[in-house]
Amino acid sequence: MNKKNILVIDDDNIITDSLCEFLSLEGFNTDGAETVKDALAKLQEKRYNLVITDVNLPDGDGLELLETIKSRYPQTVVIIITGYGTIDSAVKSIKQGAYDYLTKPIIDDELRLAVERAIHQQSLMSENERLKLQLERKYSLENIISQDYKMAKIFDLIEAIADTRATVLMAGPSGTGKSLLAKAIHNRSSRRNMPFVEVSCGALPETLLESELFGHVKGAFTGAVNNKEGKFLAANGGTIFLDEISNSSAALQAKFLRVLENQQFEPVGSNKTEVVNTRIILASNRDLEQEVKHGKFREDLYYRINVIKIELPPLCERVSDIRLLAEHFLRMYCSQNNRQKFGITDEAMQHLERYSWPGNVRELEKVIERAALLGKSRFIGPEDLPDIIKQLQHQKQTTYKSISLKKALAEPEKNIIRQALEANNWNRQATAKALQINRTTLFKKMKHYGLYSEAEELGLV
Numbered sequence: 001m002n003k004k005n006i007l008v009i010d011d012d013n014i015i016t017d018s019l020c021e022f023l024s025l026e027g028f029n030t031d032g033a034e035t036v037k038d039a040l041a042k043l044q045e046k047r048y049n050l051v052i053t054d055v056n057l058p059d060g061d062g063l064e065l066l067e068t069i070k071s072r073y074p075q076t077v078v079i080i081i082t083g084y085g086t087i088d089s090a091v092k093s094i095k096q097g098a099y100d101y102l103t104k105p106i107i108d109d110e111l112r113l114a115v116e117r118a119i120h121q122q123s124l125m126s127e128n129e130r131l132k133l134q135l136e137r138k139y140s141l142e143n144i145i146s147q148d149y150k151m152a153k154i155f156d157l158i159e160a161i162a163d164t165r166a167t168v169l170m171a172g173p174s175g176t177g178k179s180l181l182a183k184a185i186h187n188r189s190s191r192r193n194m195p196f197v198e199v200s201c202g203a204l205p206e207t208l209l210e211s212e213l214f215g216h217v218k219g220a221f222t223g224a225v226n227n228k229e230g231k232f233l234a235a236n237g238g239t240i241f242l243d244e245i246s247n248s249s250a251a252l253q254a255k256f257l258r259v260l261e262n263q264q265f266e267p268v269g270s271n272k273t274e275v276v277n278t279r280i281i282l283a284s285n286r287d288l289e290q291e292v293k294h295g296k297f298r299e300d301l302y303y304r305i306n307v308i309k310i311e312l313p314p315l316c317e318r319v320s321d322i323r324l325l326a327e328h329f330l331r332m333y334c335s336q337n338n339r340q341k342f343g344i345t346d347e348a349m350q351h352l353e354r355y356s357w358p359g360n361v362r363e364l365e366k367v368i369e370r371a372a373l374l375g376k377s378r379f380i381g382p383e384d385l386p387d388i389i390k391q392l393q394h395q396k397q398t399t400y401k402s403i404s405l406k407k408a409l410a411e412p413e414k415n416i417i418r419q420a421l422e423a424n425n426w427n428r429q430a431t432a433k434a435l436q437i438n439r440t441t442l443f444k445k446m447k448h449y450g451l452y453s454e455a456e457e458l459g460l461v
Helices: 013-025 036-045 062-072 087-095 108-138 149-161 178-187 206-214 250-262 288-293 299-305 319-336 346-354 360-374 405-423 428-435 439-448 451-457
Strands: 005-009 029-033 050-054 077-082 100-103 168-171 196-200 239-243 279-284 308-311
Touching (some): 005 013, 005 036, 013 108, 050 108, 062 087, 168 178, 178 239, 178 279, 319 360, 405 428, 405 451
Parallel strands (some): 196 239, 239 279
16 A cells, blocks of 8 residues: 655644654655745645644744645645644634644644544545546546436447548537537547637628638628638638538538538639538537428438437436536536535535526536635535526426326326436336335336336347
8 A cells, every 4th residue: 555645844843853753653654844835845746645734834824824735735634733722723723624633742642543534534535536537537528427328328429430521410409518529529530639610600690601611812702801711721631510500591501512522612702612621510409300391401401411410418308417517517616716615415406406407508507607606605505506596497387188187197207207217327226216116116107108118229228
């Protein structure tokens, strides 16, 4: 087993040497420091499991050093020592994140016990962090995190098609991560070292979109005072991601079709044909098949881009992912903004899991970012969430139609069973327990509603 590293900080070098010698005999690697500056330098050079620091130091305060350590090195545990111990100072140090508080003169047995407990705590913290990272690696693709079986299927599909030239069409509501998936496909392909260019077709006026994509020559239109290279040329050799493709005009769709067919196009106002080698990924939050039926999208272009289609489910259909994502965003924004939060309370999590999330993952991320920045407690509670999320989501009232009660209740029951299965990763025993029914009853209902055959097709049973 690797020896644990301990840094001892005291302006009295006799105390520092004495503590280092004692802890070395106990089997630890020890270093000493007499000032805050020296301590910070050593912390940058080596990872310490435990820091033992005096409160009064020549160039600073031990409690201020504690705050710095908790911010920069959250996996390091701190014990405070002082020759002027009071209850107030002890409480203050513990509140600020110290694991323990010892007064001088230091008694060997007390120090030994405090260090053993602190090292054990640090080991638990490190193991917890390791398991979290392991879980995120297991259920993640780039910056996309999920444990939902539908997303797992999408991850597998991306791994299979990433290093091909196949055109990819992504469908699904806004905020579900289409841009992140496009980047994941690019980063897993042999084009990863070439440009990745993203264009939102809905963010530009139609008159500018063609120029933005294909470029233009000087004098092509009013305001074209210079030649301009378009996004397709900028992405040559790499990948271009065209979001909101359904917003493009019929003329532009025709030009897209030509690029897809032979990788050729002419800049606006030019007769020169440009040839590119660009992987094309497209996305739409509208149903393109319906757009084709209504004459708003070219049928031949739809069939040309519908080679590999990825349907991204909304967050309300991935209830089991809400906790995973919320905890991930909380860690991310706490790290970025030097905030210390220990987690999300069960009550707050229930509100998050009950909310419908019309803005999907993007909306959840912003809610957690706001809570991390403005929350006053060490835990995110219901008081840190927007009012709309805390409101109970009532089922819409429906007008009675001539239908039996059994049939009317069938669809809601099926939906509840499906949601419970998804929340428990399709584990029937856990689902039956959550629904407070026996496994046999659950199995019969799954067969009745076709959920068992669906699970078989997905390899979940």
